[in-house]
Amino acid sequence: MLITADMKMADLIHLDFQLLAVIQRIGIPLGFREKTIDEVCKENNVNTDFFLQISNSFHDKDFFPKERFFEFKAEWLVNFLRRTHQCILEHKIPEIELKIEGLVEDLKATTRNYELIKNFFTEYIRELKIHMELEDNKVFPYVVELDKSLEANKKTPKFEESFSDYNIQKYLEDHNDIEEKVFDLKNILIKYLPPPMDNCKYNSLLFEIFRLEKDLSDHAKLEDKVLIPKVKLMEREIKNL
Ligand SMILES: [Fe+2]
Ligand SMILES: [Fe+2]
Structure with a gap:
């Protein structure tokens, strides 16, 4: 079923509650009453088409x-991706950590098993943080500055200063697959x-991990299939400035 602008926002959540994450990450608060998607987006300065x-x-x-x-503006996508990082690091990961800690009693007889899961996940969080911090601190600011430069028709001072020798290819070389390890954890x-x-x-721990995996793969799809090709096009344009 195709989601359209005249649909009520509340009905959208009844249709697919997982879209609550999209609504939150796009920056729309709850409390929709009988308003349509279009009305709610306009009220919150969100481009309706982007939301759809x-x-x-x-x-x-x-x-x-x-x-x-x-x-769509690169910045909208970057904001969406940033909020996803925040949600995953600040909420989803701590929830899973708590659930793993809750297993300590059940796996008491086999401490090794508990340690195995715990260490595996701790190492995973470390890698996930490095991955997301690189994007938040380097890649996304680069994309935003590239976008600003194209809009102004000249390279911004910040672009010249911080990103004159940077390009998206550098990010691609290290853009590893962060869902793979979640799959391994499920298997253990x-x-x-x-x-x-x-x-x-x-x-309940397994469900959370399945959800995290889905979230990460949707996220990576936006980065790999939209953000990166879009930035490559933008880089071609900036060469002409
Ligand atoms: Fe990311
Ligand atoms: Fe990524």
Whole structure:
């Protein structure tokens, strides 16, 4: 089902509650009453079309109008990606950590198993932070400055100063796959650990990890399929300035 501008925002959440994440990351607060998507977007200074393309692509994995995404301001995309990092690092990861800690009692007899999961996840968080910090501190500011330079028709002083020898290819070389390890963690839990005493707790941890994996793969898709090709086009344009 295609999500359209005249649909009520509240109905959108009933249709697909996972879109709550999109609404939050695009910067729209709750409390929609009977308002349509278009009305809510306008009230919050969000481009309705941008909201629709993102929502549709998260709702339906086959919907991905890459070219349409290229038309939107790079900064909108960067803000969305930044908020996703924040949500993952500040909320999702601590929730999973807490759930892992909750397993200590159940896995008491096999301390090694508990240590195995805990160490694996601790190492994963470390890598995830490095990955996201590089994007937040280097890649995204570069994209924003590139965008500003193109808009002004001349390179901004900040662009000249900080990014004159930077390009997106440098980021691509280190842009590793951050979902892969989440898949490994799922496998350790599903395949190799002894059956837990409290299945409910264990499943709830697994659900969280599945959700994190989906979130990270949607996120990486936006970076790899939209942000990077868009920046490559922008880099071609800036050469002519
Ligand atoms: Fe990212
Ligand atoms: Fe990334």
